[in-house]
Amino acid sequence: MKRSICQGGWFLFVAIGLAVMSVVTGHGADSATPKSPTMADLLKASKPGDWRQLDPENTLYMDLTAGRVIIELAPTFAPKHVANVKALAREHYYDGLAILRAQENYVVQWGDPEAEKPALARKIKTARPTLAPEFDRTWEDSLGFTRLPDGDVYAPEVGFASGFPIARDPKAGRTWLIHTYGMVGAGRDVALDSGGGAELYVCIGQAPRNLDRNVTLLGRVIQGMELLTTLPRGTAAMGFYERPEQRVPIKSLRVVADVPVAERIPLELLRTDTVLFQQLVESRRNRRDEWYHVPAGRIDISAVPLPVRPVGK
Amino acid sequence: MKRSICQGGWFLFVAIGLAVMSVVTGHGADSATPKSPTMADLLKASKPGDWRQLDPENTLYMDLTAGRVIIELAPTFAPKHVANVKALAREHYYDGLAILRAQENYVVQWGDPEAEKPALARKIKTARPTLAPEFDRTWEDSLGFTRLPDGDVYAPEVGFASGFPIARDPKAGRTWLIHTYGMVGAGRDVALDSGGGAELYVCIGQAPRNLDRNVTLLGRVIQGMELLTTLPRGTAAMGFYERPEQRVPIKSLRVVADVPVAERIPLELLRTDTVLFQQLVESRRNRRDEWYHVPAGRIDISAVPLPVRPVGK
Numbered sequence: 001m002k003r004s005i006c007q008g009g010w011f012l013f014v015a016i017g018l019a020v021m022s023v024v025t026g027h028g029a030d031s032a033t034p035k036s037p038t039m040a041d042l043l044k045a046s047k048p049g050d051w052r053q054l055d056p057e058n059t060l061y062m063d064l065t066a067g068r069v070i071i072e073l074a075p076t077f078a079p080k081h082v083a084n085v086k087a088l089a090r091e092h093y094y095d096g097l098a099i100l101r102a103q104e105n106y107v108v109q110w111g112d113p114e115a116e117k118p119a120l121a122r123k124i125k126t127a128r129p130t131l132a133p134e135f136d137r138t139w140e141d142s143l144g145f146t147r148l149p150d151g152d153v154y155a156p157e158v159g160f161a162s163g164f165p166i167a168r169d170p171k172a173g174r175t176w177l178i179h180t181y182g183m184v185g186a187g188r189d190v191a192l193d194s195g196g197g198a199e200l201y202v203c204i205g206q207a208p209r210n211l212d213r214n215v216t217l218l219g220r221v222i223q224g225m226e227l228l229t230t231l232p233r234g235t236a237a238m239g240f241y242e243r244p245e246q247r248v249p250i251k252s253l254r255v256v257a258d259v260p261v262a263e264r265i266p267l268e269l270l271r272t273d274t275v276l277f278q279q280l281v282e283s284r285r286n287r288r289d290e291w292y293h294v295p296a297g298r299i300d301i302s303a304v305p306l307p308v309r310p311v312g313k
Numbered sequence: 314m315k316r317s318i319c320q321g322g323w324f325l326f327v328a329i330g331l332a333v334m335s336v337v338t339g340h341g342a343d344s345a346t347p348k349s350p351t352m353a354d355l356l357k358a359s360k361p362g363d364w365r366q367l368d369p370e371n372t373l374y375m376d377l378t379a380g381r382v383i384i385e386l387a388p389t390f391a392p393k394h395v396a397n398v399k400a401l402a403r404e405h406y407y408d409g410l411a412i413l414r415a416q417e418n419y420v421v422q423w424g425d426p427e428a429e430k431p432a433l434a435r436k437i438k439t440a441r442p443t444l445a446p447e448f449d450r451t452w453e454d455s456l457g458f459t460r461l462p463d464g465d466v467y468a469p470e471v472g473f474a475s476g477f478p479i480a481r482d483p484k485a486g487r488t489w490l491i492h493t494y495g496m497v498g499a500g501r502d503v504a505l506d507s508g509g510g511a512e513l514y515v516c517i518g519q520a521p522r523n524l525d526r527n528v529t530l531l532g533r534v535i536q537g538m539e540l541l542t543t544l545p546r547g548t549a550a551m552g553f554y555e556r557p558e559q560r561v562p563i564k565s566l567r568v569v570a571d572v573p574v575a576e577r578i579p580l581e582l583l584r585t586d587t588v589l590f591q592q593l594v595e596s597r598r599n600r601r602d603e604w605y606h607v608p609a610g611r612i613d614i615s616a617v618p619l620p621v622r623p624v625g626k
Contacts, residue, residue, distance in 0.1 A: 104539045105494055135606070153463050153613045181418055181519045190604050205542075206494045206519055206616060210600055210609045226417045226546045229518075233539045287523055290503050293448070296523045300466045303519060 036288035042280050043270075043307060050276045051268040052163070053311060056256040058082065060089060060219070061265075063251040064099075069224035070265065071184055076143065076162050077177045078134040078218040081186050085197040085218060086255050087127035093198070094253035097122070102231040103239025105205030109187055110250060111198055124198065131196035133188070135213045136176035139168055143175065144273050148281065150298040154178075154209045158301040160272035164220060165301050167212065177217035180207045180302040184219040204229045207302040222269065222308045266311035280305075349601035355593050356583075356620060363589045364581040365476070366624060369569040371395065373402060373532070374578075376564040377412075382537035383578065384497055389456065389475050390490045391447040391531040394499050398510040398531060399568050400440035406511070407566035410435070415544040416552025418518030422500055423563060424511055437511065444509035446501070448526045449489035452481055456488065457586050461594065463611040467491075467522045471614040473585035477533060478614050480525065490530035493520045493615040497532040517542045520615040535582065535621045579624035593618075 037045070058073040075082040088094060094110070101109040114120035145168065147159035155167030158178065165183070168175045177183065183203050188195030195216055202221055221228070231248060234241040241247050256264055270277060281304060286295035350358070371386040388395040401407060407423070414422040427433035458481065460472035468480030471491065478496070481488045490496065496516050501508030508529055515534055534541070544561060547554040554560050569577055583590060594617060599608035 104542065133606075150466050151464075153466065154609055154611050192606055207613075208616070209613065210597070210605075210616065212609070213607045214605055229417065230543045230545060232543060284523070292523075292527055293446075293505055294526045296467055296525070298467050300520075300522065303521070303523065 036286070037279070037283055038287075038289055039280055039283055039305065039307075042276060042283060046270070046276055050271055050274050051309075052271050053266070053268045054222075054256070056259075056264070057086075059256040060085070060253060061256055061259060062094075062224075062253045064227055064248060065251065066227050067224060068265070069227055070222050070267065071219045072163070072222050072269070073219040074162065074164050074177060074217070077137060077164065077166070077175075078186075078216050080131050081134055081195075081197050081216050081218040084128050084131055085186075085200070088124070088197055089253050089255050090258065091125045091127060092252075093122060093124060093127065094250055097250050098247035099228075099231065099250065100234075100247055101201075101238065101240045102204075102228075102233050104233045106203075106208060106239065107201040108204050108228040108231060109199060109201040110248075111187065111200065113244065113247060115199065127198075128196055129198060130194055131186075131216075133192045133195065134216045134218075136174045139170070139173050139175045146272050146277060146281075148299065148301055148304070150285070150300070152301060154212060160277075160304075160306075163269055163272050163306065165304070176213055178207070178301065179203050179209055179211045179217065181205070182221040182225055183217050184221060185211070185215050185217040188215055202228055220306075222306075223265075223267065267308055268311045270307040272306070280307075349599070350592065350596055351600075351602055352593055352596055352618065352620075355589060355596060359583070359589055363584055363587050364622075365584050366579070366581045367535075367569070369572075369577070370399075372569040373398070373566060374569055374572060375407075375537075375566045377540055377561060378564065379540050380537060381578070382540055383535050383580065384532045385476070385535050385582070386532040387475065387477050387490060387530070390450060390477065390479070390488075391499075391529050393444050394447055394508075394510050394529050394531040397441050397444055398499075398513070401437070401510055402566050402568050403571065404438045404440060405565075406435060406437060406440065407563055410563050411560035412541075412544065412563065413547075413560055414514075414551065414553045415517075415541075415546050417546045419516075419521060419552065420514040421517050421541040421544060422512060422514040423561075424500065424513065426557065426560060428512065440511075441509055442511060443507055444499075444529075446505045446508065447529045447531075449487045452483070452486050452488045459585050459590060459594075461612065461614055461617070463598070463613070465614060467525060473590075473617075473619075476582055476585050476619065478617070489526055491520070491614065492516050492522055492524045492530065494518070495534040495538055496530050497534060498524075498528050498530040501528055515541055533619075535619075536578070536580065580621055581624045583620040585619070593620075 054072060058075055060071040062069040073082045097112050099108060099110040100113055112122045143161045145159050145161050147157055152158040157168040165178050165180050166175055167178050181203055185201055186195040186197045187199035187201050233239055236242045285299045286297055367385060371388055373384040375382040386395045410425050412421060412423040413426055425435045456474045458472050458474050460470055465471040470481040478491050478493050479488055480491050494516055498514055499508040499510045500512040500514050546552055549555045598612045599610055
């Protein structure tokens with residue numbers, strides 16, 4: 001038999017057309033007892049109400065030559081940045097720009113290669129070139145909070161709200177999106193109000209949690225991460241590509257609501273405010289698959305899978 | 314000015330020939346005050362005694378068509394597995410085998426594609442096909458321990474010993490290597506003693522800490538990670554490549570002591586048992602670079618950089 005590491009902890013990016021369950025059925029999944037369901041068992045038993053469909057008005061398609069990257073926006077946490085990124089997309093600001101940077105175990109970033117040359121830089125029409133930061137926001141109970149039980153190195157409390165990984169400081173009454181794998185943010189310069197969405201980045205390695213509350217996060221890649229993580233790393237400082245021909249062109253970046261229905265990819269995401277999701281977290285804290293010798297008994301927020309699948313699968 | 318995310322938290326994989334400091338001098342590094350040195354400042358001020366040279370007897374070169382991956386072995390924590398991997402390398406077991414699996418945000422794994430077909434599988438001569446696990450070991454004070462101050466979601470204590478990330482349970486008197494980015498382990502099947510090093514994996518994404526104490530770790534990639542992380546992801550279950558031609562051939566995997574001196578790449582690593590290293594951890598807990606608005610004040614073990622550079626640079 002093949003020596004392997006058991007099935008991945010990550011389920012995030014299910015290829016369309018691939019039966020969703022196949023990704024999580026590796027060694028031992030069949031041997032789980034009814035009393036300790038695996039993630040595969042739980043998803044198999046899920047009801048339609050355990051899932052939520054993507055909102056076309058808050059989803060982006062970034063089309064590269066190699067394929068499509070799908071980003072869910074987080075207007076609850078960064079309303080002005082989300083509105084601005086959509087405005088930029090709708091004025092075709094990003095179309096024809098490029099991925100400029102791929103830094104090992106850190107970020108992939110795209111924008112206008114000529115941003116530093118005003119004469120050549122792309123003009124922004126109706127959108128805002130920069131915005132005040134949205135690093136955190138006021139906590140409100142209406143946000144909902146599925147808190148993780150095992151604490152966090154960086155924040156007083158962590159968990160999920162509206163399907164996004166968040167931290168919460170109950171004393172300060174503040175909450176913020178956190179930098180985990182696949183999270184998307186608005187690059188900025190030294191000035192806190194120098195971002196706004198004209199340059200965007202995605203976390204491609206170990207969660208860079210030191211960036212939390214230092215830069216505005218506004219969404220999360222829910223499909224197509226492998227198109228970004230496998231890009232050649234840039235060899236200039238901070239992983240920027242040295243030569244223009246190394247940059248990766250962006251064919252288009254569109255709000256899904258503007259894409260003809262026939263061209264859309266209908267996806268649904270597991271809700272994070274359900275009993276089923278809590279069971280899934282518990283099942284990942286204590287892996288009972290036959291392969292496991294010692295269940296961790298704990299889980300870091302960056303290790304919690306957020307399942308995505310084609311609608312109705 | 315270019316909107317960016319400040320310089321990466323990762324310094325691990327310094328290209329040979331690249332001035333080591335260039336990697337960490339991005340925005341704001343120049344503005345650090347003398348009272349709060351950046352990592353670049355600290356490395357610039359380091360003394361020769363702050364570094365240790367790789368031991369050729371405990372370093373591997375894995376040569377791919379695309380370049381060289383360098384692995385430091387950890388005989389202190391997995392003595393039998395390290396000895397067996399070296400024995401396998403010395404009987405040329407790995408030469409001509411292939412990378413078989415690349416799973417998004419999880420692992421890259423290599424071994425014998427025909428391992429499941431006894432008639433075709435490569436014969437192991439002097440080495441052992443399998444070994445008893447070395448998931449953890451007895452704690453001894455002689456191991457040394459640079460403990461991190463901010464705790465850990467998974468283990469009672471975490472820090473560094475012999476340059477490797479470890480966990481420690483003082484009550485149980487046990488210690489173990491942990492799964493962070495770049496760590497190398499011996500794949501196994503369901504049976505705990507089915508590993509041994511004939512199939513090896515590297516962690517390429519968010520630290521899969523749920524694997525700790527479930528599989529034997531035996532080393533860490535210290536250069537060439539980008540050759541593994543940028544590989545196309547496999548589309549079969551668990552990220553295995555579906556077709557033989559998708560596999561990535563291994564030209565050779567050698568113990569550096571067996572490589573002619575002229576062909577070696579002399580590297581040194583920052584020691585983790587020094588005052589300088591503690592200062593580096595502190596500097597990464599509280600980033601004072603001009604770009605940072607809120608220093609995290611804390612650090613996860615998976616985010617601590619372990620600098621590597623050409624000898625004498």
